[in-house]
Amino acid sequence: MSICVPEPTRWAVARIRDGLSYATKRFFHEHGFCYVNTPNITTSDCEGAGEMFQVTTxxxxxxxxxxxxxxxxxxxxxxxxxxxxxxxxxxxxxxxxxxxxxxxxxxxxxxxxxxxxxxxxxxxxxxxxxxxxxxxxxxxxxxxxDFFARQAFLTVSGQLQLESYACALSTVYTFGPTFRAEKSHTSRHLAEFWMVESEMAFAELEHDMDCAEDYVKFMCQWLLDHCMEDMQFFADKIDKSCIDRITMSAKTPFARITYTEAVELLTEAVKNGKKFENHVEWGIDLASEHERYLTEVKFQKPVIVYNYPKEIKAFYMRLNDDSKTVAAMDVLVPKVGIILSTLNLYR
CATH class of the missing domain: 1.10.287 (Helix Hairpins)
Structure with missing residues (x-):
């Protein structure tokens, strides 16, 4: 006979994950997106997404x-x-x-x-x-x-499959497990996690940012409306400010700044005595400490950074008229950093 000892934190996380999974599907359904099942075992890679786990017999x-x-x-x-x-x-x-x-x-x-x-x-x-x-x-x-007569891997992204579906269905999304064989064994770099990916045909960067902000706000409001008991447990036991941050994210418009403006703000902070472990200059990939400064100190709310240098983004990102930046964006939130990124944009 085995006895299962209750673990309140684990069960609270499970209930919240269940609620957010349902909310994700509801959001995209209400916004006209078609759900697509992308393969977990694939022979395709996704550049820059991370090292892949190989599937072999x-x-x-x-x-x-x-x-x-x-x-x-x-x-x-x-x-x-x-x-x-x-x-x-x-x-x-x-x-x-x-x-x-x-x-x-x-x-x-x-x-x-x-x-x-x-x-x-x-x-x-x-x-x-x-x-x-x-x-x-x-x-x-x-x-x-081998079993598939070629190299096969656990998926790091369903992007390629979504792009093909978007050509016919316009707005599509997938939501499922993703696998990354990253060398960094930290709580921020999981080997397996669930990821939402969406593709919109004929969309501009502004539409992309609006959709991302609407999705985050919808999810935060869902937590407040349907998971408050578990959120209160987290506020009492783990993070006293979590409900305040969720409420702020649900009610407050996100700040939107270009990558160039972000670097200027970080450079100004350095001049005023702020010390970063990672050097600040135009062209760098923003580090976690830079993202947290922007969200927790400068704006104290979620921030969308867009128009990144083309050298630090994927080759397929749409080149802007300045020929130096691309139409890419990241959603940054306090205490975490990046939670959403652009996948693909075409002109």
Whole structure:
């Protein structure tokens, strides 16, 4: 008999995750998005999204083969040659029986023995080729022997599949598990997490920012309306200001600044004595400390930063008229940092 000890924090998190999952689907449904199931196992990558977990049966098959070869070693060349001599002998037996005009039954039995000897040699030759370890070809792993006959991975993003659906359905989204084999083992870099991804065809950056802000506000308001008991538990036991931040995010318009304006604000803070571990200059990828300064000190609310340098964003981001920045945006929130990012924009 096992006894499960209650863990209030875990159960509160489970209820909130359940509520937010439902709220996510409701938000996108009410805004005309079509839900798309994207694959968890894929042969495609997503640049810059993170290292990928590989899905393969080669290792388990190699382990099985190694155990099998230890228990039942493959035949040697001498064994194969000896088996071939038996074929020759069985062939001679058939010829001898035919020459003396033996009965069909006797000849048939001899032919069967000959066929059996040939099949045995084929099996021995095939088994003699078996080598322990992962199969290789030209010094590289031979994925043609794998389950999918090619490299396969756990998904880091459903972006590619969503883009193809958006071409036909205009507004689509997916919501499911995502896997990242990141080297950083911190609470901010999970190996598995659930992610919302959406694609809007014929949308401008302004539409993207509006949708992102509306989604965050909707989720925050949902917590206040439907999960207040659990939120109060977190406020009492873990973070006293969590309800205040959620309320502020739900009720207050987000600040919107360009990347250039963000760097100018950070540079001004440095001049006024603020010290950052990461150097501030135009062209850097904003660090977590920079994001938290903007959201917690400067604006004290969520901030949308947009129009990033093209060098630090993906190649497919739409190039702005200045030829230096791209139409990309990130939603930053206090205590966390980035929670939403642009995926793709076309002109």
């Amino acid at each position: 080669l290792i388990s098959e190699a382990e099985k083969l190694e155990k099998n070869l230890i228990k039942n070693p493959p035949p040697s060349e001498i064994d194969v040659e000896s088996a071939k001599l038996i074929i020759k002998q069985r062939g001679n037996d058939v010829a001898q029986l035919k020459s003396v005009k033996a009965s069909k039954q006797e000849i048939g039995a001899a032919v069967a023995e000959l066929q059996k000897a040939k099949e045995n040699v084929l099996k021995m030759e095939e088994r003699s080729k078996l080598q322990p370890g992962i199969p290789q070809k030209d010094g590289k792993i031979d994925y043609s022997q």
